[in-house]
Amino acid sequence: MLKRFMFFAVIIFLLPGVFAFGAGKTCDRACLEGYIDRYLDAIKDNNPSLDLFSKDCRFTENGVQLPLGGEGLWYSMSGRANYSFYVPDIETRQVAFIGTVKEADIPAQGGQPANEKIVAVSIRLKIDDQGKISEAEQLVMRPERKLFSEEQSAGAPRFLPTGEAIDKMGAPHQIYMQAIPEKERMSREELVKVADYYFEGLQRNDGKGYYPFTDDCVRYENGMDVLLQTDPATGAKTRMTCKKQFEEGLKGIVTRIRDRRFVAVDQERGIVFAFGFFDHLSINWTWQISELFKIEKGQIRRIEAAFLQCPYGMNSGWSTYQQGMSEEIQSVR
Helix, strand or coil: CHHHHHHHHHHHHHCCCHHHHHHHCCCCHHHHHHHHHHHHHHHHCCCCCCCCEEEEEEEEECCEECCCCCCCHHHHEEEEEEEEEEEEECCCCEEEEEEEEEEEECCCCCCCCCEEEEEEEEEEEEECCCCCEEEEEEEEECCCCCCCCCCCCCCCCCCCCHHHHHHCCCCCCHHHHCCCCHHHCCCHHHHHHHHHHHHHHHECCCCCCCCCEEEEEEEEECCEECCEEECCCCCCEEECCHHHHHHHHCCCCECEEEEEEEEEEECCCCEEEEEEEEEEHHHCEEEEEEEEEEEECCEEEEEEEEEEEECCCCCCCCCCHHHHHCCCEEECC
């Protein structure tokens, strides 16, 4: 009888999700990634069940607090797409995500869904002591909606189809999946400090800053390799290095990088995930960004960002005014 009891006790302890929290209030990598999958399923089914969410769960989309369920992506998501990048933070019991989903293009005047489009999403979830999602924050990068005729919109800016571009990447590069040797792993604070050098180097950049990039560093923005160059005469493709781009090509573009919230740190793989805002004062323009960094031996090896345009001076919905306007690191834990 005692052996049977011990057997079932071990099985319960090893189960993911709520049982893990009951045993030791822990949630490993697979457990945290599972919350993202369950969360996206809940959005698709428009089912904000208390089985998954805490009673007072707070939810924002693109910096705006909305009811949990029925609005934003909850209203229109129709399925998952191809790309999924998880950044679990076991220590803080948070998980971040960049990926793609399908959204039904519902006509403004109602009626049946017309077409499905692929949209990019960046997500942060916080899991409480009871194994419930207590905070849900997401950015949704949708394609430009055609509100006017071609004649009416002539000369208007055109944005890259972020969802489609990220979706075509298929899967995170294998470099992201490689574990850092245990003896070479950096502390949370060290990883965040290196990632923040990127923001420090980019804002008000004069080409003379400190740029801790590896020689093979690659930058992707909204699914596009921004280092890749094509010779207009020959069509030959070459790739600029991250460091050279910062030294020569990105001078004075970004006025301020603020509300730098480092919300997930994966020490095992050397990955840091951040939310923030890029202000461009000269054109009164702000990007609301999500960005992740692969860091090895104190240098940034790979960068991936997904972002959207927002009103100038926008707040994340999770920061005070003072925090939102600050260029300092806002949170590590």
